[in-house]
Amino acid sequence: MKYQIFNLRGEVIIKNNFDFFRFLLILTCLSFLLSACNSTKENEEEVETIQTYLEIEFTGPSVELINALEQEGAYPPELQQYAEENYKSLVADLEQFVNRNWVMTYQRFAYENGYRLEPTNIEIQKTEDDSDAAAYNYEVKVSYNKDEKNNTANVTGRINLNENGEISIIRNVDDGGLLEKLKQ
Numbered sequence: 001m002k003y004q005i006f007n008l009r010g011e012v013i014i015k016n017n018f019d020f021f022r023f024l025l026i027l028t029c030l031s032f033l034l035s036a037c038n039s040t041k042e043n044e045e046e047v048e049t050i051q052t053y054l055e056i057e058f059t060g061p062s063v064e065l066i067n068a069l070e071q072e073g074a075y076p077p078e079l080q081q082y083a084e085e086n087y088k089s090l091v092a093d094l095e096q097f098v099n100r101n102w103v104m105t106y107q108r109f110a111y112e113n114g115y116r117l118e119p120t121n122i123e124i125q126k127t128e129d130d131s132d133a134a135a136y137n138y139e140v141k142v143s144y145n146k147d148e149k150n151n152t153a154n155v156t157g158r159i160n161l162n163e164n165g166e167i168s169i170i171r172n173v174d175d176g177g178l179l180e181k182l183k184q
Contacts, residue, residue, distance in 0.1 A: 046134050047124050052158050053090045053167055058119040058142045058155070061107040068095045069111050079104075094167040102170050106142075109182035127158065134161040142178060155176035 061069070068078035075098070087103050088094050097103045110117050121141040128132075140155045157173035 013173065034120040043126060045165055046126075046161050049090055049161065049165055049167065050124050050136055050138060050179065051122060053087070053159075053170065054122050054138060054140050055119060056086050056090075057103065058106060058117050058140055060117055061111045065104070065107055066111055069108065078177075090167055092162050092164070097167075106175075106179065106182060109179060113146070113182055113184065115144050115182055118143045120152065134165075135159070136161075143180065151181065153181065 040162050065082055068076065068082045071078045081184060083094060083098060083103060087097065091097045091103070094103075109115070119140050120143050121139075123139045125137050128136055129135075136159050138157055138159060142155055144151055144153065153176040155173070155175045155178060158171050159167055160169045160171070162168040
């Protein structure tokens with residue numbers, strides 16, 4: 001069987017089976033290359049989302065958050081506004097994250113007991129076992145200080161993102177005793 005493929009000017013560009021299969025091979029390689037580049041870009045965006053979340057979660061509390069926490073009530077409008085400005089673009093369901101204490105928990109205890117938090121190292125790796133899902137393991141080395149005494153804790157866990165690149169769940173969290181230390 002002989003194949004002929006023409007360009008827009010009507011000229012024959014593929015004349016025989018060998019040329020045809022070579023053409024298909026090139027198309028297949030280009031397809032794989034484009035999909036790999038697309039996947040890498042998605043991974044970079046997902047890592048950036050997680051990085052931003054972890055930086056916000058383990059830095060502070062900021063002056064803006066302190067002002068919001070000093071307001072009356074369990075969840076005053078100022079605190080809601082702070083959460084929306086800092087977390088809404090990163091998480092799938094902000095209300096769920098607030099209710100499950102997946103946002104501002106460490107900063108709230110840091111504020112209440114006079115600590116300052118700062119991440120000194122953040123590592124994020126895509127998991128191998130959740131190949132179809134966007135799941136990442138993270139490790140954050142958090143410096144926490146009070147009265148000029150510096151300590152560190154390692155916080156690890158897994159974050160899943162939904163198809164929109166938003167954080168949908170945080171699980172397997174091991175904070176190395178950080179929350180207990182912040183309660184003192």
